[in-house]
Amino acid sequence: MGKVSVRFFARYAELAGCTWSAVNVATPATVADVIARVREVFPGTQAPPPRPLAALNQRQVRLDAAVSDGDEVALLPPLAGG
Amino acid sequence: MTYLLHSAISVESLLAEVQGPERGGTCVFLGTVRSDDDVTAIEYSAYDDMALAEITRMLDEAQVRWPDARVTLRHRLGLIPVGEASIAIAAAAPHRDEAFAACRYVIEEVKKRLPIWKKELRGDGSAKWVEVHDH
Numbered sequence: 001m002g003k004v005s006v007r008f009f010a011r012y013a014e015l016a017g018c019t020w021s022a023v024n025v026a027t028p029a030t031v032a033d034v035i036a037r038v039r040e041v042f043p044g045t046q047a048p049p050p051r052p053l054a055a056l057n058q059r060q061v062r063l064d065a066a067v068s069d070g071d072e073v074a075l076l077p078p079l080a081g082g
Numbered sequence: 083m084t085y086l087l088h089s090a091i092s093v094e095s096l097l098a099e100v101q102g103p104e105r106g107g108t109c110v111f112l113g114t115v116r117s118d119d120d121v122t123a124i125e126y127s128a129y130d131d132m133a134l135a136e137i138t139r140m141l142d143e144a145q146v147r148w149p150d151a152r153v154t155l156r157h158r159l160g161l162i163p164v165g166e167a168s169i170a171i172a173a174a175a176p177h178r179d180e181a182f183a184a185c186r187y188v189i190e191e192v193k194k195r196l197p198i199w200k201k202e203l204r205g206d207g208s209a210k211w212v213e214v215h216d217h
Contacts, residue, residue, distance in 0.1 A: 010199035010201070011211040058129075074132065076129070076197055078213040079199070080212045081128075081197070082157075082169050082189065082192050
């Protein structure tokens with residue numbers, strides 16, 4: 001079992017009603033597993049899409065990337081920098 | 083290095099970072115807030131830690147591709163009125179080709195990779211998140 005921080009930004013934070021949460025997941029787990037768990041535990045977080053852009057420890061990753069205890073997962077709305 | 087600002091960007095300070103006697107070509111890109119569709123300002127927000135990490139990585143990549151060039155940038159966050167710059171990139175190199183190429187590389191990578199978001203504020207009081215890559 002591992003504890004993973006989950007961060008929401010911009011429109012996803014508005015939809016979720018929070019900017020941060022944390023979940024426990026059975027390891028080995030992927031980013032997709034973390035997102036699925038968050039959506040179960042925190043009803044407000046069901047509003048962002050189930051397969052969003054995601055970052056793991058501040059790098060954009062695919063949803064099948066492996067997560068470990070203490071990692072930080074971020075759900076990223078479509079990027080709009082510049 | 084503070085690449086993210088909450089105040090107006092100083093192009094002069096960027097130029098001071100990249101220019102030098104051996105670099106004869108300097109290219110500056112400014113992205114400014116447009117007045118499309120009655121937009122009066124844009125509110126920018128970021129995943130700050132990741133944005134700083136990504137900026138460092140993309141500037142390092144530019145340094146590897148164009149070893150004789152110097153490139154830097156600033157991205158402004160918070161409320162930015164129409165006509166003011168949200169991003170500035172300065173690239174200086176011995177010759178113009180490398181300066182243009184390095185500057186272009188960094189702005190294209192910013193568009194693809196930087197975890198920054200913008201909410202358009204309009205004259206009628208409405209607001210809308212920008213989520214399409216048409217900018």
